[in-house]
Amino acid sequence: MSVNSETAVVLPAHLHARPAGQVVQAAARFQADVEIEYAGKVANARGVLAVMALGATAGTTVTLRATGPDAAEALDAVVAVLSAAQ
Amino acid sequence: MTGSVGIVLVSHSAELAAGLRELLLQVGGQSLAVEAAGGTDEGGIGTSYDLVRAAIEKADGGAGVLVIPDLGSSVLTARVVLDDRPAPDVVIVDAPFVEGAMAAAVIAGTGADLAAAVAAAEEARDVRKL
Structure with a gap:
């Protein structure tokens, strides 16, 4: 069963x-594909270079989308990493 | 050993390879099997067959080794080492030195296999940074 999940x-x-490295590590634990969107650019959460290249800065909002059987869990894991980024 | 794919950084400069190694460990995790093989045996600018060979042996934890050269004689030296000791799970990859190593290291840190690490490094050629 495929589930779609989205959050900001x-x-x-x-x-x-x-933090981009931590995002990849978090996303890789799940089957679901996780995408991060920022300012019209979309990066697969397993690609550290693409995540860095988003150029997302402090105080801005990124949108996360996950698709797969464990989409909700994958999203939670990536949200946790991004929310704790320093 | 860690059991993750090993990465060998081959550079003309010991400092360049060591600095990149430090960066990869910061981003990908301290448990990564990343070895620097930069400079000559005497510490000068150039490449060393013996340093490359030793780094491959040290990085090999059983899951394969990715050898990433910077350019020029780094490529040639790495090729000679691999030609002398061909192994299916030790591969040289055509990728940008910093970006390719970063992409491969982070993926390797997630427990991905050699093929996935090779693909990540090669994809780095096409990822724009701006």
């Missing part, structure tokens, strides 16, 4: 190299 996160910090 206000970034407490820039989405730079270290």
Whole structure:
């Protein structure tokens, strides 16, 4: 069964190299595909370079979309990483 | 060993390879099997067959090794080492040095296999940074 899930996160910090790495690690634990959208650009959450290249800055909002059997859990995991970014 | 795919950074400069290694561990996690093989045996600018070979052996935890050269003689030296000791799970990858290593290291840190790490490094050629 495929489930779609979507949510938005206000970034407490820039989405730079270290949090991007943590996003990939979080997303990789799930089967679901997770996408991050920012300013019209979309990055697969498993691609650290693409996530960094979003250029998302502190205080802005990114939209997360997950598709797959564990979409909700995957989204929760990525939201947790982004919300805790420093 | 960690059991994750190993990564060997081959550069003309010991500092360049070591600095990139430090960055990869920061982003991908301290448990990554990343080895730097930069500079000559004497620490000068150039590449060393022995340093590359030793780095491959050290990075090999059983899940395969990705060798990423910066350019020029790094590519040639890495090729000679691999030609002398061909192994199906030790591969040289054609990718930008920093971006390719970063993409491969982060994926390797998630427990991905060698093919996935190779694909991530090669994809780095096409990811725009702006």
